[in-house]
Amino acid sequence: MLAYIVRRLMWTPILLLSVSAIVFTLGHYGPGDPVQIQLGQQYTEERAERLRESRGLNDPVVQQYLRYVWNALQGDFGESTQFQGRDVTELLGPKLKVSAQLFLAAALITIGFGVPLGFYTALKQGSWQDPTIVSGSLVLDAMPVFLTAPFLIIIFALKLDWVSVSGWGGFFSPQIILPALVIGLPGIAIFTRIMRSSTLDVLGQDYVRTARSKGVPEHVVNYRHVARIALIPILTLIGFSLSGLLGGAFIVELIFGIPGVGRFTLDALFARDFPVIMAVALIGAASLVIANLIVDILYSIVDPRIRYQ
């Protein structure tokens, strides 16, 4: 077990190095000259040359990359080219906080609806509720963000006037509900499906039958014997769904005017602000890898039958 964790921990920095190398190469050989963009109208040959020299852009690529990695290890992701001379860390910090809150709210909605629905449909297998809920969640799953967002805005913001159309007010303001719903709704289907199949698996196990035959009350069997074990695959899914959340966030932050990472990255992308993009890619990759590692470790704690080699 310990050896497994150590091996995974050793693999993580290599993974992050590869990710950063890919992003660095794409940025380096990609279109647009960041120096030209930064200077804009004041562009002259000498100024550009001086700026290149001071930033070390004339050095060999490998040297530039190694310097970047060394600085990144110390928490310095360089300067944004889009906002003159401001540190990426300083710019990205507040955006990360906003997006993290949004993701948390979305994840709460996804898990809070998906897991109970999956559990319920599994217990009701064979009745009309089962296919209805499963196909209903599939309908939501296929619904593009472009459709749910305007509809939710029309219903809850314009017709019912419960929340304002767009803007950001923090985790505890009601404004977070609509964007979180839009990001979270499509994920419900996956959680419902996985929870349903894993509950069905557990329901067929011998120890559940033993518990029933002993006369353990039905609700105790369901919650103590079945639900706890059936939740294990959900853990893996939480790790993976982090990645899916980001895709929705790009568009939802645009539509709702939320100052989060997704919108910031898109702006950076169109301004060729590669230090920002690299930082986002690295932070995203690191959080994904670490989340999956934590999930794997939790796995063996929740279910002692699982042993890693």
Add this chain to the structure above:
Amino acid sequence: MSNRGVSTQLPRTGRDLPEGVDFAQPPGVIGELIGTGGRINRLGFFARLTGATVVFVSGLLLFDASSSFSPLSSLAFVYLGFAVLFLSISIAVSAAIRRTHDIGWNGALGLLVLIPPIGFFFGLFLLYRRGPSTTNSHGRSPAGLNVGASISSIGISPISQAWQRLRRKKIAMATLSIILVIYAIGILAKPLSTHSYSQTDLLHTQEGPNSGHVLGTDRIGRDIYTRVIWGVQTTVLLTIITVGTGGIILGVTLGMVAGYFGGKTDAVIMRIGEVVAAFPGILLVILIAATLRPRIVGWTRDFEDWSNYPDWSPFGGLIESGFVDYLVVTLALLPFAWYGMMRLVRGQVLALRNADYIEAARAVGVSTPRLLFSHILPNITGTIIVTASAGMGAIAGSELILSFLGIGVQPPRPSLGFMISDVSGRGTAVVSVIQQHPEQLLAPIAVIWLLIFTWSLLGDALNDVFNPRAR
């Protein structure tokens, strides 16, 4: 092995061989379609002619569409059209030859159908003349309908078993037909459209549905119905290309190699996959699409210049044809497409690698490529089909996001994602649009929603069909 043994006992359409040494192989699908051996009866001839006609008509449609088929280089469609036409003619001629055999004549006479006036009457004669019910020099008398009979008589393959199970599911067949209709609409966009997708009409902008424009016009007077249909073509072709190249060719091959050889090969492939999977979802796709496009445009231009010497080129107009858009989006979505498929295939191959029949095949000296492709591959087809069908919806959704952000398919070429961002102005004015001109937003969204929804329903049904135990 035992299948082959049984098949030799059944009445074959092949030439009769001495008793007890009948080595005739079942003709297989290709043999049934374009083989020239054996006999077929009148009904079989008629069925094959009908099939050839269907293939011929679709070839003509492809040929016609190629004249201004925007997305792929029009040249590709000319080639595809030729291939389809050739196939239809081969089917008809081979059927005529086998029918001539049935009458008892020399098969070469069947080639008469190729000569225009005589061929028509000879074809009618072949439809009319009954063959002898006894064995002639070309084999036994054909019995029954004789269309694909040899395939079903050998034993039922896993694929056709799955197909028969799928056919009993009403929802699955409904979703399958919806998907086929959407793909047909996409492929036949040109004959189906009523206007040009890029023609503007500033006197008739922002019109609701009327007699001239079925779904009205957009803010610069382009016909929305036409644009939706061409946008469907973009999505349809991109899903096929991406899942075909990334998922099926790349993912399956790498998965089989990783699973079968194991060791270092496996480790390298898996590690590369983990790096790709470590990227947060759509970010890598956006990054690749944004950085690669100018390079690819440059390369394509160089290639056009180079191939245009002296001044005629089969590759002319590559950039105008939209080739670059397709290449960029496909390349951007590739890392998404192959990893999942690779992991699943690898797992399956790992489980199969030490199966008895594989070991037996290895002991007899079957070569490794043959072992992989004709012994292992047929047994993991189910997994591949299920994974590919699940990937189609996801790829369609990702393409939508790319085009919405303006880094996928570029205007004037229509795509559903761009139509959505066009009416909603990158998301800000969605509400006013949906209140005044809902059809402008709903038409593209409804199509893409239907496509993703039906693909995920079909994926579920296929999963049930191929893994009947896992439910």
